[in-house]
Amino acid sequence: MSGAEGGSTAAEGIDQRVEFAGIALRNPVLTASGTFGYGTEFAPFLDLGSIGGFVAKSLTLEPRFGNPPPRIAETPAGMLNAISIENVGVEAFLDEKLPALPEATVVLASAFGTDPGAYAELAARVSEHPRIAGIEINASCPHVKSGGIEFGQDPVLLAELVRAVRAATARPLIVKLSPNVTRIADMARVCEAEGADGVSLINAVQAMEVDVERRRPVLSNVLGGLSGPAIRPIALRMVWQVAQAVGIPICGVGGITGAEDAVKFMLCGASAIQVGTLNYLDPSAAGRIATGIAEYARRQGFERVADLTGALEAPRG
Numbered sequence: 001m002s003g004a005e006g007g008s009t010a011a012e013g014i015d016q017r018v019e020f021a022g023i024a025l026r027n028p029v030l031t032a033s034g035t036f037g038y039g040t041e042f043a044p045f046l047d048l049g050s051i052g053g054f055v056a057k058s059l060t061l062e063p064r065f066g067n068p069p070p071r072i073a074e075t076p077a078g079m080l081n082a083i084s085i086e087n088v089g090v091e092a093f094l095d096e097k098l099p100a101l102p103e104a105t106v107v108l109a110s111a112f113g114t115d116p117g118a119y120a121e122l123a124a125r126v127s128e129h130p131r132i133a134g135i136e137i138n139a140s141c142p143h144v145k146s147g148g149i150e151f152g153q154d155p156v157l158l159a160e161l162v163r164a165v166r167a168a169t170a171r172p173l174i175v176k177l178s179p180n181v182t183r184i185a186d187m188a189r190v191c192e193a194e195g196a197d198g199v200s201l202i203n204a205v206q207a208m209e210v211d212v213e214r215r216r217p218v219l220s221n222v223l224g225g226l227s228g229p230a231i232r233p234i235a236l237r238m239v240w241q242v243a244q245a246v247g248i249p250i251c252g253v254g255g256i257t258g259a260e261d262a263v264k265f266m267l268c269g270a271s272a273i274q275v276g277t278l279n280y281l282d283p284s285a286a287g288r289i290a291t292g293i294a295e296y297a298r299r300q301g302f303e304r305v306a307d308l309t310g311a312l313e314a315p316r317g
């Protein structure tokens with residue numbers, strides 16, 4: 001196992017530790033790529049030691065600017081974004097951002113590229129750094145012109161991508177799946193067959209909004225990704241379907257607003273969860289969610305938070 005070796009087992013006698021894709025986490029709560037910066041931005045708001053770890057903003061080999069504004073919009077029960085993969089580039093991340101984080105923080109890098117070779121090169125580069133506990137492949141960004149979602153929507157391209165990255169790294173490898181597909185379980189099966197250690201789902205749902213007075217799309221990019229509570233039932237459905245289809249562990253993402261939502265993902269089969277859009281609304285929420293999950297486990301008579309995974313009962317009737 002790599003990553004943090006456990007940490008607190010407390011929260012009133014409940015063992016909060018989980019293992020996800022070969023990474024030991026002190027609790028199942030991660031923060032989602034693109035919603036938690038490079039970690040240090042959130043240090044004034046929450047103890048980084050109170051969460052299991054975080055997935056850094058998706059990286060490219062070179063620094064990259066995002067789309068021009070407007071690139072964010074509020075929607076009913078959600079948020080639309082077309083930031084694109086704006087990031088400092090892999091070298092600045094490894095040289096400047098990573099060293100600024102506390103030693104005990106579990107950091108997953110998120111890899112992005114326009115072709116499998118670029119993803120693989122990035123994965124190889126971050127794997128050289130001892131602080132990287134795992135690599136999440138972003139095969140699902142819904143609003144970049146090339147890369148991302150193309151891979152996440154085509155099983156043949158996805159297989160090629162996972163194979164290339166798998167060959168480039170021995171670190172825990174997680175594939176972040178796109179919800180913008182007909183059969184998510186098929187995509188997860190492809191990842192498992194190509195040697196991924198886990199899958200994360202879901203990325204944002206491709207969406208758009210219109211300004212009627214201006215008769216224009218709200219976002220300069222026209223298309224964006226919908227996130228927040230609006231997508232949670234979709235994400236839950238997909239996690240449940242993937243859990244029936246594969247044996248590799250799942251990280252549940254999408255519209256989590258509190259511990260109860262996080263528990264829903266675990267009951268549907270997730271070993272860990274990621275908090276995304278909520279970080280913008282309440283930058284300290286993720287730490288409280290970890291405690292809330294442990295409290296739920298105690299109330300329900302579980303001794304270990306890990307035992308919540310897949311503990312959904314059959315429907316009545």
Ligand SMILES: Cc1cc2nc3c(=O)[nH]c(=O)nc-3n(C[C@H](O)[C@H](O)[C@H](O)COP(=O)(O)O)c2cc1C
Pocket residue numbers: 032033034035057058079081083084085110138176202203204226227228229231253254255256274275276277278
């Ligand atoms: C502003 C913003 C930027 C994001 N950037 C990334 C990114 O760089 N890489 C990635 O894999 N996902 C990115 N995401 C998707 C989130 O990680 C997450 O999968 C999605 O928002 C669903 O979770 P949520 O509803 O809890 O936000 C981004 C989401 C938002 C809102």
